[in-house]
Amino acid sequence: MSQNLQLFSADTFAATEAEAQRLSIANDADPREAELSGIRVVELHFPKFSDGRAFSQAFLLRRRLGFTGEIRATGDVLIDQLVQMQRSGFSQAVLRADQNLAHGEALLKHYPAFYQGDAVHTAPHFAKAA
Amino acid sequence: MYQYSDFDRQFVHLRAAQYRDQLTRWQAGTLGDDEFKPLRLQNGWYVQRFAPMLRVAVPYGEISAPQLRVLAKIARDFDHKEENDVSKANAGLSEVPTLPDRCGHFTTRQNVQYNWIPLSRSADVMDLLASVGLHGIQTSGNCIRNITTDALAGIAIDEVADPRPFAEILRQWSTLHPEFAFLPRKFKVAITGAREDRAATPWHDVGLRLLRNVDGDLGFQVRVGGGMGRTPIIGSVIREFLPWNQILNYLEAVVRAYNRFGRRDNIYKARIKILVKAEGQAFTDQVEAEYRDILEKDGAPHTISQAELDRVSAFFVPPQLNCDRKSADAKIAHILKAAAEDDLEFSRWLQQNVKPHQNPDLRAVTLSFKRFGQAPGDATAEQLERAAELAERFSAGEARVTHEQNLLLPWVRCDQLPELWREARRLGLAKPNIGLLTDMIACPGGDFCDLANARSLPLAQAILGRYKDLDELHDLGEIDLHISGCINSCGHHHSGHIGILGVDKDGQEWYQVTLGGSDGTRLSGDATPGKVIGPSFAASEVPDVIEALLDTYRAQRTGQETFVNTLRRTGADPFKTAANAVRTSTARAAA
Numbered sequence: 001m002s003q004n005l006q007l008f009s010a011d012t013f014a015a016t017e018a019e020a021q022r023l024s025i026a027n028d029a030d031p032r033e034a035e036l037s038g039i040r041v042v043e044l045h046f047p048k049f050s051d052g053r054a055f056s057q058a059f060l061l062r063r064r065l066g067f068t069g070e071i072r073a074t075g076d077v078l079i080d081q082l083v084q085m086q087r088s089g090f091s092q093a094v095l096r097a098d099q100n101l102a103h104g105e106a107l108l109k110h111y112p113a114f115y116q117g118d119a120v121h122t123a124p125h126f127a128k129a130a
Numbered sequence: 131m132y133q134y135s136d137f138d139r140q141f142v143h144l145r146a147a148q149y150r151d152q153l154t155r156w157q158a159g160t161l162g163d164d165e166f167k168p169l170r171l172q173n174g175w176y177v178q179r180f181a182p183m184l185r186v187a188v189p190y191g192e193i194s195a196p197q198l199r200v201l202a203k204i205a206r207d208f209d210h211k212e213e214n215d216v217s218k219a220n221a222g223l224s225e226v227p228t229l230p231d232r233c234g235h236f237t238t239r240q241n242v243q244y245n246w247i248p249l250s251r252s253a254d255v256m257d258l259l260a261s262v263g264l265h266g267i268q269t270s271g272n273c274i275r276n277i278t279t280d281a282l283a284g285i286a287i288d289e290v291a292d293p294r295p296f297a298e299i300l301r302q303w304s305t306l307h308p309e310f311a312f313l314p315r316k317f318k319v320a321i322t323g324a325r326e327d328r329a330a331t332p333w334h335d336v337g338l339r340l341l342r343n344v345d346g347d348l349g350f351q352v353r354v355g356g357g358m359g360r361t362p363i364i365g366s367v368i369r370e371f372l373p374w375n376q377i378l379n380y381l382e383a384v385v386r387a388y389n390r391f392g393r394r395d396n397i398y399k400a401r402i403k404i405l406v407k408a409e410g411q412a413f414t415d416q417v418e419a420e421y422r423d424i425l426e427k428d429g430a431p432h433t434i435s436q437a438e439l440d441r442v443s444a445f446f447v448p449p450q451l452n453c454d455r456k457s458a459d460a461k462i463a464h465i466l467k468a469a470a471e472d473d474l475e476f477s478r479w480l481q482q483n484v485k486p487h488q489n490p491d492l493r494a495v496t497l498s499f500k501r502f503g504q505a506p507g508d509a510t511a512e513q514l515e516r517a518a519e520l521a522e523r524f525s526a527g528e529a530r531v532t533h534e535q536n537l538l539l540p541w542v543r544c545d546q547l548p549e550l551w552r553e554a555r556r557l558g559l560a561k562p563n564i565g566l567l568t569d570m571i572a573c574p575g576g577d578f579c580d581l582a583n584a585r586s587l588p589l590a591q592a593i594l595g596r597y598k599d600l601d602e603l604h605d606l607g608e609i610d611l612h613i614s615g616c617i618n619s620c621g622h623h624h625s626g627h628i629g630i631l632g633v634d635k636d637g638q639e640w641y642q643v644t645l646g647g648s649d650g651t652r653l654s655g656d657a658t659p660g661k662v663i664g665p666s667f668a669a670s671e672v673p674d675v676i677e678a679l680l681d682t683y684r685a686q687r688t689g690q691e692t693f694v695n696t697l698r699r700t701g702a703d704p705f706k707t708a709a710n711a712v713r714t715s716t717a718r719a720a721a
Binding site for chain 2: 030049050051052053055056057059063064078080081083084085086087088100107110111112113114115116117118119122123124125126127
């Protein structure tokens with residue numbers, strides 16, 4: 001799978017956007033109710049890596065709303081969930097401090113393709129194969 | 131059955147390789163226990179009392195002879211008690227030497243489990259499974275689990291449409307779905323395509339029923355929010371008719387609503403049934419609104435094309451088999467006449483274990499894995515090997531794991547029934563008890579499971595031992611006996627005509643008895659949980675309680691009335707009275 005998720009280490013990450021251009025959306029909020037004009041970066045937070053709500057939020061932002069800015073994963077961001085983040089529409093992931101970034105890059109390339117359509121490759125495998 | 135494409139095969143191998151990398155990092159200490167846990171769970175590795183339990187996915191129950199052979203090899207070479215630390219106390223439970231190993235176990239969700247494989251060998255087992263297209267993807271964890279269906283799918287005489295192509299399409303859609311790997315809790319989907327529901331669909335998170343509308347178009351009735359556990363709930367119909375090609379778009383809406391709004395603060399309230407119950411119509415409205423957005427704003431990306439349905443359906447074209455039915459009838463008649471003993475046993479087997487087929491030259495035959503001396507649903511390495519041979523010789527190389535924890539051969543020629551019966555009998559797999567009392571559903575219970583409050587297996591053995599007499603079993607007729615070792619309900623006690631539930635009181639094993647549950651079949655009536663008949667019983671009393679219930683049935687029944695019909699007619703009181711009369715040690719518990 002081609003990589004379009006940028007990885008950062010938590011300890012060296014520094015945001016380049018101005019604070020006014022960044023919006024953090026709470027885990028239980030509906031991103032469709034957010035005011036996105038002027039926003040370059042939406043931060044979605046993983047309170048725990050096993051809390052999957054931000055995947056749906058990212059999907060809704062990227063695919064439903066067509067948000068073209070950065071969608072950044074923050075919080076309990078682990079390398080074993082990066083593929084899901086990329087496919088759900090995240091474009092940046094700030095890894096938890098103990099994570100191995102290089103290994104994360106490798107894991108993102110592990111599968112060449114998947115069965116179902118997602119936020120990035122919208123058509124399912126069967127539609128592409130046909 | 132479905133044949134894996136290069137894409138499918140590569141996918142399974144990549145999954146095994148991904149798992150090996152995760153295991154290696156965990157062993158090296160760079161991946162923590164908490165972080166590894168959901169990863170191993172979503173590959174089927176669930177740690178129990180002594181060792182991990184591996185749950186191998188058998189998509190919608192269909193399994194080939196080569197796959198059965200690999201399951202046999204895993205039982206023989208990896209499912210070893212002695213490779214685990216069994217010194218961890220099993221106080222008050224079965225002696226460790228009595229616990230079975232070197233075997234697989236058929237589950238109610240049509241999967242196969244092992245109880246003794248150490249994690250250190252887990253990646254090797256995944257590689258071996260991948261060699262025949264098997265895996266443990268999403269057989270545990272908070273994700274979309276194996277799609278289950280009717281064991282008679284594609285061959286049942288009461289079928290509206292074959293559910294298997296849809297089950298396969300759903301398997302593909304749900305496999306490593308990026309958005310739905312960390313749901314609030316597990317998510318189980320069952321599909322039936324027949325008039326009789328043999329897949330317990332109302333008891334699932336999503337229950338799908340194929341049907342035709344007034345215009346003759348094929349679609350699904352969609353139920354959501356069924357489930358067992360401590361809050362048994364029957365799923366609600368949220369769509370009476372959904373066109374077949376929209377099922378993925380619709381399920382995407384259902385699961386997204388669940389992922390966003392399902393409770394994550396309390397594990398006991400996290401299943402979708404709690405959300406559906408709490409929200410009522412608002413839940414349906416949310417799903418329908420999301421579904422409309424998927425269609426209108428996303429462009430209905432998961433619509434199943436006719437070409438895709440045709441492509442997948444082509445794998446399920448029945449094998450071209452036929453036979454001379456006249457000579458088959460003659461052969462069968464010959465056996466029936468040959469010996470008085472064979473006559474009775476063979477005719478009973480024909481009656482209980484052999485089902486009619488869409489192809490009049492064929493039959494569906496269930497091999498019974500409910501017999502004295504082995505846990506219900508357990509198959510040794512040898513039995514798995516022999517089952518593979520039977521599948522090859524008699525069933526076009528295919529078998530099916532049934533919801534009732536047996537193995538079904540779907541493509542048996544009529545004229546081969548006598549031969550198959552002899553072979554199956556030689557292997558101890560021809561007990562003519564399918565659908566009868568001893569064809570019980572039981573979880574592994576406290577012998578293996580950390581969660582269980584009480585054991586299931588000794589109880590199952592006691593009942594198998596007491597009800598060996600085939601005359602008596604056949605006289606008792608069709609009875610669903612379901613045994614769960616705890617309220618998580620893996621043994622489906624809620625849906626048993628007689629349900630047994632293990633409960634813990636002061637560290638002792640006790641059992642609650644329920645009556646009148648239904649899985650939703652015509653025999654059992656609309657799906658409903660059974661009702662508790664009183665305070666729980668001591669383990670030693672339970673076989674007597676069951677006997678008392680059955681004696682009450684025999685005394686109360688009229689004509690050919692089944693157990694559950696007698697119970698519904700008389701109400702539970704005569705049964706309660708009889709059960710209470712056999713209490714000995716539970717007098718103090720009742721107080």
